[in-house]
Amino acid sequence: MNKTMMDLLNDLYPLHRTLNHDDNLVALNLIEEYIDNEKFSINKYEAGSHVWTWNIPRRFHVNHAYLKNVDGNVIINFEDNPLHIVSYSKSINKKISFDELEEHLYYSDKNPDSIPWQYKYYDNRWGLCLSKNVFDSLDKKVDYIVDISTELLDKPMVAGEFFIQGESNKEILIVTNICHPYQVNDSITGLVVAARLAKELEDTKLFHSIRFLFVPETVGTVAWFANNEEKISNIKYGFSFDCLGNNNTLTLQKTMYEDSHLDFLVEHKVQEYESEILIKKFIEEMSNDELVMSSPGIEIPTVAFHRAPYKEYHTSADNPSIINSEVLEESYNFIKDVISTLAKDYIPKQKSIGLIFMSKFNLHPDEDEDLEALLKIKAINQYINGRHTAYELSKIIDLDLDKVLNFLQIYLDNNLIIKVDR
């Protein structure tokens, strides 16, 4: 059976996907099965090792986590929902007062029915999460029993990678996240869009190569770059996306350079699109792995897409019930259009100098029959100077990209131009 993005989303949803967890491997196996291509690989990063200024987190394992009253009745049980435990919480087994307990309980005022997601990856604390309603029902004058048993194991952090070789070794890098336990819009809507792109673009003829990373947010991207520094100079464009299935307007976040070729292309795609898309500046509203991809020494122009803000963000209410499959499909279609356009875009560069003798190469349509075609191809004849990509050319001379590419193919077939990249 061919799985849909929603099928993959529903399979991934109930997994305890945090930075490093046994379930991350389960998630990667599901993605591999979905993409169904032997080129999918799983990278392993040694727990506790150092990459740049970062530490690779140890594998978080929860044996159990309870909040009980002194009679032993369970108030909170991790088994009911993995969000009840703060990600990377330490162990504790103790009878404590409400006042002491309160400092370790997390709830959301904005979403009183939902359990918030809290993470203390690097804080060495213990903590539990619960809905505001359950918190309010606690008797503030009595003692409680907290029983949390967790372990940090020396097992590797895992991440997925998939590479499509294009004609050029210059790459487009797409980074999406496997983390965020028991939530879907953030981040795995981005992941399923990327997985489908990987599957659908795999056997398409592309100019740029495309690399997909399925990683725990930030530290997974840091780990990949730190282990692949020699690949950085080949990566020309970056994408990061999540929160793509809720009912909110799609937002494009520009690169930190604002005037890169990628910004030019994406902004034109936004104008061509029939629905509204908001345009925001770099780190204006959210931030994600684009911060790694744009950081000093990496400096890859990276755009991000999302449909934030939304009120269920980072709570148990971010579950499949808030995902609109049509909205997710729309996100996919737009992102696919942008990435596949960029992937087939190249700079045509004339091999010789001077005006090309168009009639000799069948590049001169009859003026009386098709004046417009003649003018367009005359314009192309001028712009194949190695300064503009085919997409830029299509905007300069106001002709569909596919038609520009078809004309350029005649030049390629006659050995008049070469394809180059920035």
Ligand SMILES: [Zn+2]
């Ligand atoms: Zn998040």
